[in-house]
Amino acid sequence: MAIVLPEINPELITNRGEQKFYEAACRLPDAYTVFYNYEYITEGGLLDNNAYYEADFVITHPWLGYLVVEVKGGYYRFQNKRWQKQLGEVYVDTEKDPVAQAKRAMFFILERYKEEARADSFPLQIRYAVCFPECEVFKGQAPPHLREESIWLSTDLVNLDKSIRAVFGRQASQANGQAINLLKQKVLAPAFSVYTDLESEIRIFSKKSGKVMTDEQKRILDETELDRRKIYLGAAGTGKTFIAIEKVKRLVEAGKKVLMTCFNRDLASYLQDELNDELNSGYLTLTNFHDYIFNRVMLSGVNLVVPEDQAERIVFFKEELPEMAMGVIDKMSVEEKFDALVVDEGQDFREEWYLILLDLLKCNQSGEFYIFADPTQDLFNADFKALSSFEVSYHRLTRNLRNTEMINNWLAELTGIEPMQCIHKGGEKVAFFPWQDAAEEKQLVINAVDNLVRKEVSPGRVVILSPRLLENSSLADSDSVGSWPLFDLRRRQTEAIEKPADAVAFNTIRAFKGLEADIVFLIGIRTGSKVCTINDIYVGCSRACFLLYIFHEEGFQFAK
Numbered sequence: 001m002a003i004v005l006p007e008i009n010p011e012l013i014t015n016r017g018e019q020k021f022y023e024a025a026c027r028l029p030d031a032y033t034v035f036y037n038y039e040y041i042t043e044g045g046l047l048d049n050n051a052y053y054e055a056d057f058v059i060t061h062p063w064l065g066y067l068v069v070e071v072k073g074g075y076y077r078f079q080n081k082r083w084q085k086q087l088g089e090v091y092v093d094t095e096k097d098p099v100a101q102a103k104r105a106m107f108f109i110l111e112r113y114k115e116e117a118r119a120d121s122f123p124l125q126i127r128y129a130v131c132f133p134e135c136e137v138f139k140g141q142a143p144p145h146l147r148e149e150s151i152w153l154s155t156d157l158v159n160l161d162k163s164i165r166a167v168f169g170r171q172a173s174q175a176n177g178q179a180i181n182l183l184k185q186k187v188l189a190p191a192f193s194v195y196t197d198l199e200s201e202i203r204i205f206s207k208k209s210g211k212v213m214t215d216e217q218k219r220i221l222d223e224t225e226l227d228r229r230k231i232y233l234g235a236a237g238t239g240k241t242f243i244a245i246e247k248v249k250r251l252v253e254a255g256k257k258v259l260m261t262c263f264n265r266d267l268a269s270y271l272q273d274e275l276n277d278e279l280n281s282g283y284l285t286l287t288n289f290h291d292y293i294f295n296r297v298m299l300s301g302v303n304l305v306v307p308e309d310q311a312e313r314i315v316f317f318k319e320e321l322p323e324m325a326m327g328v329i330d331k332m333s334v335e336e337k338f339d340a341l342v343v344d345e346g347q348d349f350r351e352e353w354y355l356i357l358l359d360l361l362k363c364n365q366s367g368e369f370y371i372f373a374d375p376t377q378d379l380f381n382a383d384f385k386a387l388s389s390f391e392v393s394y395h396r397l398t399r400n401l402r403n404t405e406m407i408n409n410w411l412a413e414l415t416g417i418e419p420m421q422c423i424h425k426g427g428e429k430v431a432f433f434p435w436q437d438a439a440e441e442k443q444l445v446i447n448a449v450d451n452l453v454r455k456e457v458s459p460g461r462v463v464i465l466s467p468r469l470l471e472n473s474s475l476a477d478s479d480s481v482g483s484w485p486l487f488d489l490r491r492r493q494t495e496a497i498e499k500p501a502d503a504v505a506f507n508t509i510r511a512f513k514g515l516e517a518d519i520v521f522l523i524g525i526r527t528g529s530k531v532c533t534i535n536d537i538y539v540g541c542s543r544a545c546f547l548l549y550i551f552h553e554e555g556f557q558f559a560k
Helices: 016-026 098-117 160-168 177-188 198-223 240-253 265-274 276-281 289-299 310-330 351-359 384-389 405-415 438-454 534-541
Strands: 003-005 033-041 052-061 065-071 076-079 082-087 090-093 125-132 151-153 229-234 258-262 284-288 340-344 368-373 393-397 399-404 421-424 431-435 462-466 484-488 504-508 517-525 544-553
Touching: 003 016, 016 033, 016 052, 016 065, 016 125, 033 098, 033 177, 052 098, 052 177, 065 098, 065 160, 098 125, 098 177, 125 160, 198 240, 198 393, 198 399, 198 421, 198 517, 198 544, 229 240, 240 258, 240 265, 240 276, 240 284, 240 340, 240 368, 258 265, 258 289, 265 276, 265 284, 276 284, 284 289, 289 310, 289 351, 310 351, 340 351, 399 405, 399 544, 405 421, 405 534, 405 544, 431 438, 438 462, 438 517, 438 544, 517 534, 534 544
Parallel strands: 003 033, 065 125, 125 151, 229 368, 229 393, 258 284, 258 340, 340 368, 399 421, 431 544, 462 504, 462 517, 484 504, 517 544
Antiparallel strands: 033 052, 052 065, 076 082, 082 090
């Protein structure tokens, strides 16, 4: 059977004559391709409605060429060089000459082919015909410009292949499929797509996110401007860090001496980059909590040595160092202390650490104090209830400003809570990649990065997060992911080296708390691991703004 385009139910064609011809075309042999309702516009006719034309049918064959057929329903005659149609008992002149219509389309197609092929001619034959599917009798003589075999009646549709071959008269000695394919693909049925590549989608998403963040910052801070001690509570993606940054800017602009701190060293580095002007003003001190108190104790003349044993290190930073800091801070002068404190990722702080921070205020009673926290992200068993002992007001952040709707809804399923109101509708589904061993996981990661690059996404947008350090992950001993360099974000701290723009980043889930990335690969998720709790998975997954890929041990259950 012939290919007839577009492929439609003939009964939907309202013109009875065209419907009959379409049905006949469908019965042609396989070599034919038939195009119904070919529309075109003549050169220079963009502003002229009279320059828009259509050919009812264009028939192509690799041994013959192409044929344009104009189909007319009803009864016609050609008399005194004019085409006339029967209406009732009389014939009236028609506005359009079917032969002229067919010839115009035939030559237009020829010119378009020559342009596309960059040739002077079409290698096969070109013909035109007129068809009257509702007529059965031909009487009289055809004019010189229209041969009788090019005038088809209903009887000629019974064997349309024979009628077509009669018009051509002969066929080429060999087929020219290349010419016919070019004609079909470039002239008769050109195709195009309008789309945004994935890289552009991410850029648009990021631009929109920035605008939403800015508007949300202003709205929330304007509403809470008169509060001097406040805890902002919100799940991942509600914009806590961005609001904290804007709060610091406003405090510094007002001439306040500010300490901004957090638990995560990488987050502190990010905040320092975002608040570089404020740091240079001399009004802002910004560092992670333990670095700050470590330096304060060292400045007091105590020579601190951090234990090498992991268990001893935990005790040192959790208890011993804070105890020493309390004594040192008690002796600080008022001038050394701060007008305001801003704490990001406040759920990570122990109660005694907050007591240290309060003591850093110039005036413990009237100093400004702002905490931004998410109890869902408590990975360090901090006593978040400690915050309830402070005389502060609370402000709940309820809108997800970071993640797409798909990621937002999946996070709700993971934690068993109601999904937040999400600003960014739609998005790609969360992708899952089960693996049986480390080698398979590594290959899956490489394939996923390669697939994104083929979609024109920069590999530098990808951050791989793992419960374990790089040397303990499936990417151990790797300095690349396929063709792309792999950069351990720890090197920014230990070697003061910045990540190359095209490098895929790697970090642990816990070290990346408070940060975000356009694309997150969460790897190393396995059953029975103490660092693969639902809270850990939630923290890692909620870092993803646009795309989230999860690489997990086969059979792992994602359930709260």
